Amino acid sequence: xxxxxxxxxxxxxxxxxxxxxxxxxxxxxxxxxxxxxxxxxxxxxxxxxxxxxxxxxxxxxxxxxxxxxxxxxxxxxxxxxxxxxxxxxxxxxxxxxxxxxxxxxxxxxxxxxxxxxxxxxxxxxxxxxxxxxxxxxxxxxxxxxxxxxxxxxxxxxxxxxxxxxxxxxxxxxxxxxxxxxxxxxxxxxxxxxxxxxxxxxxxxxxxxxxxxxxxxxxxxxxxxxxxxxxxxxxxxxxxxxxxxxxxxxxxxxxxxxxxxxxxxxxxxxxxxxxxxxxxxxxxxxxxxxxxxxxxxxxxxxxxxxxxxxxxxxxxxxxxxxxxxxxxxxxxxxxxxxxxxxxxxxxxxxxxxxxxxxxxxxxxxxxxxxxxxxxxxxxxxxxxxxxxxxxxxxxxxxxxxxxxxxxxxxxxxxxxxxxxxxxxxxxxxxxxxxxxxxxxxxxxxxxxxxxxxxxxxxxxxxxxxxxxxxxxxxxxxxxxxxxxxxxxxxxxxxxxxxxxxxxxxxxxxxxxxxxxxxxxxxxxxxxxxxxxxxxxxxxxxxxxxxxxxxxxxxxxxxxxxxxxxxxxxxxxxxxxxxxxxxxxxxxxxxxxxxxxxxxxxxxxxxxxxxxxxxxxxxxxxxxxxxxxxxxxxxxxxxxxxxxxxxxxxxxxxxxxxxxxxxxxxxxxxxxxxxxxxxxxxxxxxxxxxxxxxxxxxxxxxxxxxxxxxxxxxxxxxxxxxxxxxxxxxxxxxxxxxxxxxxxxxxxxxxxxxxxxxxxxxxxxxxxxxxxxxxxxxxxxxxxxxxxxxxxxxxxxxxxxx
Numbered sequence: 001x002x003x004x005x006x007x008x009x010x011x012x013x014x015x016x017x018x019x020x021x022x023x024x025x026x027x028x029x030x031x032x033x034x035x036x037x038x039x040x041x042x043x044x045x046x047x048x049x050x051x052x053x054x055x056x057x058x059x060x061x062x063x064x065x066x067x068x069x070x071x072x073x074x075x076x077x078x079x080x081x082x083x084x085x086x087x088x089x090x091x092x093x094x095x096x097x098x099x100x101x102x103x104x105x106x107x108x109x110x111x112x113x114x115x116x117x118x119x120x121x122x123x124x125x126x127x128x129x130x131x132x133x134x135x136x137x138x139x140x141x142x143x144x145x146x147x148x149x150x151x152x153x154x155x156x157x158x159x160x161x162x163x164x165x166x167x168x169x170x171x172x173x174x175x176x177x178x179x180x181x182x183x184x185x186x187x188x189x190x191x192x193x194x195x196x197x198x199x200x201x202x203x204x205x206x207x208x209x210x211x212x213x214x215x216x217x218x219x220x221x222x223x224x225x226x227x228x229x230x231x232x233x234x235x236x237x238x239x240x241x242x243x244x245x246x247x248x249x250x251x252x253x254x255x256x257x258x259x260x261x262x263x264x265x266x267x268x269x270x271x272x273x274x275x276x277x278x279x280x281x282x283x284x285x286x287x288x289x290x291x292x293x294x295x296x297x298x299x300x301x302x303x304x305x306x307x308x309x310x311x312x313x314x315x316x317x318x319x320x321x322x323x324x325x326x327x328x329x330x331x332x333x334x335x336x337x338x339x340x341x342x343x344x345x346x347x348x349x350x351x352x353x354x355x356x357x358x359x360x361x362x363x364x365x366x367x368x369x370x371x372x373x374x375x376x377x378x379x380x381x382x383x384x385x386x387x388x389x390x391x392x393x394x395x396x397x398x399x400x401x402x403x404x405x406x407x408x409x410x411x412x413x414x415x416x417x418x419x420x421x422x423x424x425x426x427x428x429x430x431x432x433x434x435x436x437x438x439x440x441x442x443x444x445x446x447x448x449x450x451x452x453x454x455x456x457x458x459x460x461x462x463x464x465x466x467x468x469x470x471x472x473x474x475x476x477x478x479x480x481x482x483x484x485x486x487x488x489x490x491x492x493x494x495x496x497x498x499x500x501x502x503x504x505x506x507x508x509x510x511x512x513x514x515x516x517x518x519x520x521x522x523x524x525x526x527x528x529x530x531x532x533x534x535x536x537x538x539x540x541x542x543x544x545x546x547x548x549x550x551x552x553x554x555x556x557x558x559x560x561x562x563x564x565x566x567x568x569x570x571x572x573x574x575x576x577x578x579x580x581x582x583x584x585x586x587x588x589x590x591x592x593x594x595x596x597x598x599x600x601x602x603x604x605x606x607x608x609x610x611x612x613x614x615x616x617x618x619x620x621x622x623x624x625x626x627x628x629x630x631x632x633x634x635x636x637x638x639x640x641x642x643x644x645x646x647x648x649x650x651x652x653x654x655x656x657x658x659x660x661x662x663x664x665x666x667x668x669x670x671x672x673x674x675x676x677x678x679x680x681x682x683x684x685x686x687x688x689x690x691x692x693x694x695x696x697x698x699x700x701x702x703x704x705x706x707x708x709x710x711x712x713x714x715x716x717x718x719x720x721x722x723x724x725x726x727x728x729x730x731x732x733x734x735x736x737x738x739x740x741x742x743x744x745x746x747x748x749x750x751x752x753x754x755x756x757x758x759x760x761x762x763x764x765x766x767x768x769x770x771x772x773x774x775x776x777x778x779x780x781x782x783x784x785x786x787x788x789x790x791x792x793x794x795x796x797x798x799x800x
Contacts, residue, residue, distance in 0.1 A: 019064075019074040019102055020140040022082050028142040030063045030105040031071075039126070039150030046150075049124075053148065058116045061109035064100050065615075073100035097694040105142040110135065117146065125153040125187035154187040157252035164261040165270060171206045172199065172259070181255055192218050192255075199259070207272035207328040209354070209364060215269070219256040273329040276363035278303040280321060282311040284369040286349070311372050312346060313407050320344060320445075323366050329354075341370065343460040344409040344445050348373040377401045383419075383796070395419030411443040430475075437470030437482075447489060462490040477517045478532065481510040482639065488541070495550070500543040505565075507537040508594065509639055521667070525721045531638040531677070535597040536588070538571035549609075559607040565640075568598030568631060598631040601640055607800055615691040621800040626680040628716065641677035642713045644737075647793035648800070649683060650709040652739020652758035654791055659713040661735045662724035662772075664765035676713070680727060682736075683711030685800060692744075701747040707756070710738040712764060724765075734771055738762035751796060758791045 020029050035053045037046040056062055064071045077099040079085045085094065114131045121129035128151030135144045159181045163169035180195045200213040262270050280303050281290060290306070298305040302325060303318050312320075322337045334352060341350045349371040357363035383395040397417035405412050418436035422429050441464060448463040470482045488502030511532050513522060522528045546560040571588070575596060579587040589595055603625040610618040627636040646655030657665075660678035687707040694701055712735050714727035724735075741758035759778075766772045779785040 019071055019078060022078060023102065023104065023140060027104045028137055028140050030061060030103040030144075031141045032063050032143040033059060033061075033146070034144075035059075035146045035148060037148045037150065039129075039148075040152045041150055049121075049148070049150065052120065053117050053146065058120055059113045059146075060116065061103065061106055061113065064103050071100075073098060074102050077101055093693065093695070095694055105135070105144075107135065110144060113146070117148065121148070121150060123189035125155075126150045127154065128152065152251060154251045154253050156181060156183055156185050156187055156255055158254040159183065159257070160254070161257045161259075163259045165259070167272075168203060168208070168259060168270070171203055175202045178202075181257070187253060195257070199257075201331060203259075205331040207274065207330070208270065209273040209329045210269040210271075212269060215260055217258045217260065219258065221253050271362050273362045273364050275323055275325055275327045275329060276357040276360055276365045278321065278323055278325060278366045278368070280305050280317060280368045280370065281307060282317060282347075282370045282372070283307045283309055284371055286371060290367065290369070310407060311370070312344070312404070312409060316408060321368065329364055337368075339460070341368070345411060346373060346404050346409050347371060373403060375402060375404050377403070405442075409445045411441075413439075413441040413443070415439050433472065433474045435470070435472045437468065439466060439468035441466040460492045464488055464490060476514050478514060479512040480639070481508075481512075483508045486541075496546055496548045498545040498547075500541075500545070502541040505537070505539055505541050506571075507639075509535045509537065509637055510594075511638070527635060527715075527719050527721065530635045531641065534594045535637045536571060536592065536594050537567045537597045537637060537640070539565065539567035539569060541565045554611065556608065556610045558609075559605075561603075561605040563601075563603045565601045566599075568596055568633070571596050572598070572631070595632070597629075597637045597640075598633040599627055599629045599636050599640065601625070601627040601636070617689050619685075619687045619689060619798070619800060621683070621685040623681065623683040623711070626716070628679070636679060638677070642679070642681035643677055644681060644683070644711060644713045647754075647756065647795040650711055650737055650739050650758075651707065651741055651756050651793055651799070652709065652760040652791055653737060658737055659735075659764070660715050660719075660722060660725035661712065661727065661731070662764040663722040665722075678713030678725070679716040681711065681713045683709070685709045687799075689745075699748075701745075701749075703745040703747055705743040705745065705756075706741070707743065707758075708738070708740050709758070710736050710762075712737050735764045736762065737764050737772075745798075752798065754793075754795045754798065756793045756795075756799075758793070760789060 023029060033054070035050045037050050037053075039046070041049075053059065064074050076094055079090070080094045080099065110133050114133055117131045118129060121131070130149045130151075132147050133144055134147065135142055159179075161169070161172060163172055178198070180191050180198060185191070196213050196216045196218075199216055200211065203211045279290075281288075281295075282305065284290070295306040295308060298307075298314060300314055300318050302323075303321055305314055305317065311317075320340050322333060322340055327333070338350050338352055341347060347370045349369075351369040353367045353369070354364040355367065357365050377400070379399045381395075381397045381399070383397075395417060396419070397415060400414045402412040404410070416436075416438045418434075420434045421432040423432045444463040445461065446463060447461055464487070466484070466486045468484050471479070472482075473479045484505070484507040486502050486505040488500065488504070490498070490500045492498050511534050513532060522532055541563070542565075543561065543563045546558070549557040549559070575588045578591075603623070605621070605623045607619065607621045609620075612618060625642055627640055627642070629635055643656045644650055645653035645658040649655075650658060654674060656676055657674040659676050663676075665674070665676060685707065687705055689703060689705045692702045692704050714735065715722070715725045716727065718726045727735075738761040739758045740761055741756055743754060743756035745755075746753045760774050762772045763774045764772050766774050766777070769776070777789075
């Protein structure tokens with residue numbers, strides 16, 4: 001393995017060598033292009049314009065891309081086609097996706113780029129813009145600098161609508177607040193195009209099934225006839241107006257929106273359509289015939305069901321189809337119906353088609369073709385992993401799911417899992433932990449409540465009842481048995497917002513401590529002693545998730561998750577009732593010999609992702625969490641405490657070894673069993689991700705990353721056994737741990753294997769420096785130092 005890594009490094013180094021020796025005398029290698037933007041606009045606008053002008057559609061000739069400061073792809077191209085390299089290794093590396101032909105500079109394409117850039121700027125409202133290019137040549141390499149002066153851009157002033165049809169005018173006016181054309185907004189031709197699409201969608205959604213976008217026209221500054229003197233060159237007509245506007249701080253223009261009337265008053269494009277009959281085919285196979293005479297027909301109040309077998313109960317199917325006869329045709333209702341049927345999880349494909357009714361004018365019959373999924377699924381997953389606190393971990397899970405129990409779209413899920421962790425010592429392998437458990441879950445496609453509640457058409461409601469049990473044994477340390485039961489609701493508020501509300505959760509945690517571990521580690525630490533007490537966790541849980549990763553956010557998107565959990569409120573109420581019923585002789589705690597945990601735990605996780613190009617991106621995360629015990633509880637239960645370090649946290653520190661605060665556990669047991677926990681956690685991460693190579697014909701992508709992690713855990717209250725562990729705002733920077741590193745990812749499309757190397761930059765418990773900066777201690781030549789300080793993590797998937 002090391003041999004091939006060294007070979008890869010050698011290739012990258014050689015890629016820095018000259019790639020011009022195969023060019024002809026009159027040819028030069030196009031190596032770089034820059035866009036210098038000047039003008040009376042904001043810096044952020046300049047950056048956006050610079051990015052747009054650098055696109056392939058405007059800058060028609062693009063230089064060869066660099067990878068790790070080299071044109072490695074050009075070098076690989078030369079190895080194959082000029083050096084004629086051929087072996088099993090070269091055949092693996094020299095795939096088409098890993099090579100680029102050298103780009104020979106072409107001055108004609110530079111002129112074409114100038115023309116396209118100028119037209120683009122005019123379309124953005126910069127009618128005074130100028131573009132020129134300077135090409136410099138050195139050692140058979142050419143660099144081009146495009147010099148752009150935008151001038152001032154025009155803004156919209158007066159927007160008027162001319163709509164002869166009073167019904168369509170009413171529709172337009174009712175959605176006026178969503179118009180993209182507003183006074184003071186910068187003029188862009190793309191804005192007019194988007195407004196045309198918006199108006200078309202709004203009008204069609206109001207029932208105008210055949211309305212087309214070609215009926216919408218825009219006229220700019222129509223009061224000034226100079227605009228139309230030369231129909232072949234409309235920009236010539238702008239000259240006089242521009243000269244008048246030059247003295248203004250913001251040159252303006254007026255826009256008139258026209259929706260023309262049909263020449264024929266009976267034209268169907270200007271007629272409202274309504275829903276006629278509705279036909280549903282719940283077991284429609286691909287390429288089946290909807291007119292199959294063997295189909296059974298079941299006429300219901302709103303729909304007609306045609307099927308060979310009953311896939312879903314007719315009442316539930318009718319309720320899930322949101323269309324109703326006589327309703328006005330609506331694009332939104334079309335989307336809601338399709339999404340609702342998909343959300344049931346019963347069908348693999350959902351197709352909704354409209355056909356004009358031959359007997360009724362302006363009536364559309366709806367045909368729903370539904371192709372079922374397989375009702376039952378069985379799967380087995382095997383996992384082998386490595387982490388900083390164990391050498392080898394393995395696990396097996398068995399999963400079963402029935403997606404349509406009782407033909408009600410109720411989903412039954414069952415899972416069984418088991419796993420072990422092994423530690424490699426100098427002389428032997430030691431079993432560090434073993435775990436096994438299972439879970440059973442039922443999910444109904446509605447709010448299961450004793451009263452009716454109105455739900456949005458696109459809310460994708462699920463009611464979930466879950467029961468699970470888990471057993472974890474840390475060999476020679478402790479055994480934890482956990483039994484949980486929860487009941488709650490999961491729904492989407494809209495396409496970006498999701499809620500998970502569990503009004504009832506109950507979790508029993510039983511703990512059995514090894515006598516030696518109890519005496520040597522737990523009994524001497526009051527905090528750990530209270531943490532390892534058996535507990536009843538009963539309460540509520542609310543989670544809110546926001547994510548806008550979709551086609552509307554191609555350049556950057558966000559993810560936010562907030563969670564709040566409370567334990568003890570309703571459980572204490574039941575405890576008091578039992579206490580009263582038994583005349584204070586017994587209660588839940590005395591009967592079960594387990595204490596009720598009282599706490600509130602809050603978490604917030606915000607992530608933002610930037611796509612910096614086709615082959616690179618930046619991922620960031622900020623996390624904050626705090627747990628506050630109250631009433632008779634002095635600490636959080638062990639299973640609800642925070643930990644730091646490891647493959648999905650601060651990767652330069654081993655899992656559960658960091659914190660709390662500036663505390664460092666130097667006991668002998670900590671070397672074998674690191675287990676630092678806290679009441680609160682702060683963490684921030686930045687990771688730059690980039691593509692490296694495509695291997696085996698592009699089926700596997702080798703990707704790289706470099707990252708910076710920081711954060712720690714703390715105690716809310718002072719812990720005398722762990723000095724420096726409590727959170728103090730004036731010590732926040734001192735207590736922050738900071739690590740950096742690099743990583744490799746093997747992306748198999750359906751899953752990703754991640755290998756990260758982390759090294760500490762700042763260590764809170766490092767005493768030789770006031771703030772814990774650790775750079776002075778780096779000794780990369782020392783193998784023992786590397787073994788103790790450079791942490792490597794293998795994991796599945798991205799850390800965030």
